[in-house]
Structure formats: C-alpha cells, structure tokens
Amino acid sequence: MTAVIETRGLTKTYGAVRALDGLDLSIPRGGVYGVLGPNGAGKSTLFRILLGLIRATQGEARVMGGSVNEISHMRRMGSMIETPRFPPYMTARQVLRWLALEHGIGGSADIPHWLARVGLSEAADRKVRGFSVGMMQRLGVAAALMSRPELVILDEPTSGMDPPGIQEMRALIRSLATDDGVTVVLASHQLLEVQRVCDRVAILNKGRLVREGSVSELTAVGERLRLAAGPVERVLEALGAKGSRDGDAVLADVSRAEGPALIRALVEQGVDIHEARWVGADLESIFFSETGAVQAPETIHAV
Ligand SMILES: Nc1ncnc2c1ncn2[C@@H]1O[C@H](COP(=O)(O)OP(=O)(O)OP(=O)(O)O)[C@@H](O)[C@H]1O
Numbered sequence: 001m002t003a004v005i006e007t008r009g010l011t012k013t014y015g016a017v018r019a020l021d022g023l024d025l026s027i028p029r030g031g032v033y034g035v036l037g038p039n040g041a042g043k044s045t046l047f048r049i050l051l052g053l054i055r056a057t058q059g060e061a062r063v064m065g066g067s068v069n070e071i072s073h074m075r076r077m078g079s080m081i082e083t084p085r086f087p088p089y090m091t092a093r094q095v096l097r098w099l100a101l102e103h104g105i106g107g108s109a110d111i112p113h114w115l116a117r118v119g120l121s122e123a124a125d126r127k128v129r130g131f132s133v134g135m136m137q138r139l140g141v142a143a144a145l146m147s148r149p150e151l152v153i154l155d156e157p158t159s160g161m162d163p164p165g166i167q168e169m170r171a172l173i174r175s176l177a178t179d180d181g182v183t184v185v186l187a188s189h190q191l192l193e194v195q196r197v198c199d200r201v202a203i204l205n206k207g208r209l210v211r212e213g214s215v216s217e218l219t220a221v222g223e224r225l226r227l228a229a230g231p232v233e234r235v236l237e238a239l240g241a242k243g244s245r246d247g248d249a250v251l252a253d254v255s256r257a258e259g260p261a262l263i264r265a266l267v268e269q270g271v272d273i274h275e276a277r278w279v280g281a282d283l284e285s286i287f288f289s290e291t292g293a294v295q296a297p298e299t300i301h302a303v
Helices: 043-050 092-102 111-117 133-145 163-178 191-197 215-220 232-242 256-268 283-291 297-302
Strands: 003-014 017-028 032-036 058-063 077-080 151-155 183-187 200-205 208-214 224-230 243-246 249-252 272-279
Touching: 003 043, 017 043, 017 058, 017 183, 017 200, 017 208, 032 043, 032 163, 032 191, 043 058, 043 151, 043 183, 077 133, 092 111, 092 133, 111 133, 133 151, 133 163, 163 183, 163 191, 191 215, 191 283, 200 215, 200 283, 208 215, 208 283, 215 283, 224 232, 224 256, 232 243, 232 249, 232 256, 256 272
Parallel strands: 032 183, 032 200, 077 151, 151 183
Antiparallel strands: 003 017, 003 058, 200 208, 224 249, 224 272, 243 249
C-alpha cells in the first residue's frame, strides 16, 4: 500500500490551542479517503498544512513522497478547502477559463468536460452572482479538477447542497477514484454520505487520530442479525439475552456461523420470518463512541 499522504507526529498549535497533537496518519494512494471529526478536531488544519498554506509547529507531513512545501507537488494536487468565492460578474465558464490561465493550463483545460462532470453545463453561461452555495461548491470542484491532479483534497464538498446535488457529488467523487484513478481525500460531517462514498476513514478528535480503517472493516464490528419476524415476543423469548427490539423487528446478537441454525430453530418454533439481514455498526455510532460527541443526528445530517 503506497501512501500518498504521510504524517508523523504532526503538531500545530495556535497559542494554547493544540489544533493537531502528534498526528500519525498514512493515506493510501487510490480510492476515496474520509477525514472525520467533530468541530475543532483539526481537519482543516491538517488540510491547510498538506496544501502548504500554513506550517506545522512540529512533526512531518509528506505528500506524494515529497515535502509539503515543494511547488512541484502542489501542481499534482487539486483542492477546495472552503466554499469558494469567484468574481460575481463572471459566468461559470469564464471563471474556469480565467483560473485555467492563472494556473498555466489555458489551452489544455477541457472546460466543457469539467462543467458537465459537475452538472453545470446548463448554467455554464450564467453569472455566478446568482449561484446557490451548492452550485459554487460544484464550480469549485471543477476548478480543482481542471489540471487533472493525482490527488484532490476537498473540505466539506457537499455542504450547502440539496439531496440531488449530494447524490451527484457522490457519483462524481466515486467516478474520479474509479474511472480517473484520482485519490480523493475529503472531510465531511455527513456521516452517512462518508459511509457511502469512502473506502477508508480516519476519525480525529482534539487533533489526534482515534480510529482508522476501511469502512467495511469498521462497520463489520458489532454486526447483528436483524429479523423481521413474528410473533416478536416468541422471537425475543427464544433469543433471551441475545435479542433486543428494533422497532417491529428483533436484533439478534449472534455470529454469522450461528445465523442459519437460529433461523431453523425459530421456524421450528412456529415463527414466521419475513426478512433476515446482517446489519453492521454504522459510521455514525462509531463516530460518537470514538469522539464522545453528543449525539444530535438532526444537526449532523444537516451540516
Ligand atoms: N487561525 C487560527 N487561530 C487560532 N485558532 C485556530 C485557527 N485555526 C484553527 N484554530 C483552532 O484549531 C482547532 C482546530 O480547528 P480546525 O478548523 O482545524 O478544526 P476542524 O476539524 O476543521 O473543525 P470544523 O469541523 O469546525 O471545520 C480549533 O480549536 C480552532 O478553533
């Protein structure tokens, strides 16, 4: 596994605040990598250091094998680290043309292609003054991709987007990784989205790494068998301490190996099984248990 980003003991202090506190992180090349953490965990600070915008107080950060301050590496990276602002009097197409010239890729940037990839073809000749936050985000992503970078860093790429916009952004991010071979590193508070789009995640809290791994490994822990079956009371009685209610269904705390025998035994006891499926821990519950953040799903989903 080749690392595209590597940090060792990375520390950044702002006066008494330790935004990053000895962070050791290794992000593999390829795929989509999510950096999660509650407000103030250090995500943006990490991204700013990786992009050479601020300097670490201590420790080391390497991107694509080189130091973060080497200009040649910056050319191989694209980024969007906050809701971008563009001159309001320009159209989306003019913005991309202007940025392509600024970055010295004038002739080679396929602007219509990138406008289409982010779903802005129809709005290409509208002034950005009238753009929603979500449209600005999409234009920012197009700007980050135009130079065909190997690595793209996106801070909250779906913030301010409506559900169809989020779905399109998810498809774009996946296709960048799968079809274009780009490594995408993103920070997001939308845990369900992260679970859907990322291959691996790191959870930061107070500037430290508290959990890292592939989404499938992390969510397989604590897997249970969800049985939509009745009568529910009979299922609960048969399961004893291993059973708990989940709405109209029952969660059985058994291993995959025990599943078939359990289902057979329940059927023999006259239970009707309408559905049986394995459910893992979701990223949201892992996030809250690792960070000790107070669970308020309505705000987490709405960020
Ligand atoms: N320029 C700055 N001056 C002083 N403190 C800062 C500065 N930038 C960040 N911090 C502090 O460093 C800590 C980490 O901030 P950072 O923005 O990296 O967190 P984050 O995980 O990106 O949070 P959020 O999810 O809210 O974007 C916070 O306590 C923040 O207040």
